[in-house]
Amino acid sequence: QVTLKESGPVLVKPTETLTLTCTVSGFSLSNPTMGVSWIRQPPGKALEWLGHIFSNDRVSYSRSLRSRLTISKDTSKSQVVLTMTVMDPVDTATYYCARGMTDYGMDVWGQGTTVTVSS
Amino acid sequence: DIQMTQSPSTLSASVGDRVTITCRASQTITISLAWFQQKPGKAPKLLIYKASSLHSGVPLRFSGSGSGTEFTLTISSLQPDDFATYYCQQYNTYPYTFGQGTKLEIK
Numbered sequence: 001q002v003t004l005k006e007s008g009p010v011l012v013k014p015t016e017t018l019t020l021t022c023t024v025s026g027f028s029l030s031n032p033t034m035g036v037s038w039i040r041q042p043p044g045k046a047l048e049w050l051g052h053i054f055s056n057d058r059v060s061y062s063r064s065l066r067s068r069l070t071i072s073k074d075t076s077k078s079q080v081v082l083t084m085t086v087m088d089p090v091d092t093a094t095y096y097c098a099r100g101m102t103d104y105g106m107d108v109w110g111q112g113t114t115v116t117v118s119s
Numbered sequence: 120d121i122q123m124t125q126s127p128s129t130l131s132a133s134v135g136d137r138v139t140i141t142c143r144a145s146q147t148i149t150i151s152l153a154w155f156q157q158k159p160g161k162a163p164k165l166l167i168y169k170a171s172s173l174h175s176g177v178p179l180r181f182s183g184s185g186s187g188t189e190f191t192l193t194i195s196s197l198q199p200d201d202f203a204t205y206y207c208q209q210y211n212t213y214p215y216t217f218g219q220g221t222k223l224e225i226k
Contacts, residue, residue: 037215047155047163047206049215060213063120096162103169105153105210109162 002026004036004097004110011116012087022080022097022110029075030055033102036080038071040093041112048093052100053080087117121145121209125218131226136197140221142190142207151211154183154192157220158203166205167192197223 008020020038027034038050051061053071061069065084073080080097094114098106122145132138142152150170155163165174167183170190180195194201202225207218 046219047157047208047217049208049217052213052215062214100210103151105151105165105168105208107165107168107174109164112162 002099002108004099004108006095006097006110006113008095008113008115010114011118013119014088014117016087018082018084018087018091018115020082020095020097020113020115022082024078024080024097024099027099029073029078029080032056035100036073037098037100037106038080038082039096039098039106039109040091041096042090042093050082050095089117091115092117120214121148121212121216123207123209123216123218125205125207125221127221128219129222129224131224132197133226134197134199136226138194138197138223140192140205140207140223142185142192142218144188144190144209147187148209148211150186151209152183152185152190153208153210154181155206155208156201156203157206163206 004024012018032055035054037052041047051071053059059071068085070083094112096112098109100106124143126141152170154167157163166177166181171183182193184191205221
């Protein structure tokens, strides 16, 4: 069974750096047909794709957030890490990770983790 | 970036109705389009991939069609469990992009 689970702080202060971890099971992060995307959703708003890491560690980022994002992975731990710098209240959202498969898109999602940015 | 535009933004319908949601891409994405269903407080669920392929476990009343820049999601006979928000998403070109969502409400 494929599962993904996000973890990290519930509350961060403005200007701080957010670090979230996505722990996966049921598939390998070294599988060349699979990768992991991060997506977020502000309260009451639409989904926003943040970035994707491939099995070979190549990463693609959202153009608007590229300067603030870093996605990396530790294949041995089955974990993908998202860092976002200079957090602002507008970054308050539920953050999801999802498995991305070649030709299939994002087929399995984590439950999401809600992050509030407030002083 | 490729812009994805869904219509309508809100759709009111009754159980048993046939409904269609449209998604337009600002440039061609071949058939690299997915549809997701999201209920309040829950993660999105994949319904359709490659524009018209039904994801495992998804009821047959859901179908997708289209290619290039115009796509549709059709629910043939609405069930109470189908009232939710639906998103299209292109995965032809990075950065991936989502539509703004269509909220399907009970009439």
